[in-house]
Amino acid sequence: EPEVTQTPSHQVTQMGQEVILRCVPISNHLYFYWYRQILGQKVEFLVSFYNNEISEKSEIFDDQFSVERPDGSNFTLKIRSTKLEDSAMYFCASSGTPPLNTGELFFGEGSRLTVL
Amino acid sequence: AQKVTQAQTEISVVEKEDVTLDCVYETRDTTYYLFWYKQPPSGELVFLIRRNSFDEQNEISGRYSWNFQKSTSSFNFTITASQVVDSAVYFCALSERVNNNDMRFGAGTRLTVKP
Numbered sequence: 001e002p003e004v005t006q007t008p009s010h011q012v013t014q015m016g017q018e019v020i021l022r023c024v025p026i027s028n029h030l031y032f033y034w035y036r037q038i039l040g041q042k043v044e045f046l047v048s049f050y051n052n053e054i055s056e057k058s059e060i061f062d063d064q065f066s067v068e069r070p071d072g073s074n075f076t077l078k079i080r081s082t083k084l085e086d087s088a089m090y091f092c093a094s095s096g097t098p099p100l101n102t103g104e105l106f107f108g109e110g111s112r113l114t115v116l
Numbered sequence: 117a118q119k120v121t122q123a124q125t126e127i128s129v130v131e132k133e134d135v136t137l138d139c140v141y142e143t144r145d146t147t148y149y150l151f152w153y154k155q156p157p158s159g160e161l162v163f164l165i166r167r168n169s170f171d172e173q174n175e176i177s178g179r180y181s182w183n184f185q186k187s188t189s190s191f192n193f194t195i196t197a198s199q200v201v202d203s204a205v206y207f208c209a210l211s212e213r214v215n216n217n218d219m220r221f222g223a224g225t226r227l228t229v230k231p
Contacts, residue, residue, distance in 0.1 A: 043209075043221040043224075045218070045221075089159060093161075105163070105219060107160060107163075110160065
């Protein structure tokens, strides 16, 4: 069964460092997302991406964040200068488009980011 | 903007008990989509169900059932004869778009099923 894969599974970084989280969405999907979950809290929407551009972003997704689809398979989330409060589990997700779209967002297993 | 409320932060039951997880939502749209996801201790998000606003028919899938009530803006999830493996955090979510690129999650309910 096709799945969304994320790397790294866990990254520890120093405050102020740049971090890139990588995702390989399901191959025939066209919508891509990043969500984050601070430990023990709700899953929060960060950004959605379609047709090589951001289609929507939340207030969390400020100038420190960026997304990119550098090639036909990867979808990356970059945090330019990490802060302590960026420590969270980051989930990538992808979904298809009608009529293939069942409405399900397929989530990866997450990348845990720890900022020290 | 849409909003999802899961008032139950934690629920603990004994195996074989039935348990209902509540979800109340707010939206101004007449067309919307409701979801339930399961997050087991391993951390991944597992899709359980998607329901669109035009389909109020309740659904049953094995031990899982969902009760969608537009009149009360609720989309409750019941697990019958709970098992230890049902222990997880369960998230209700709402999207106002057919491509679901605006999905917003509730705070989640942590379910613990004790043997």
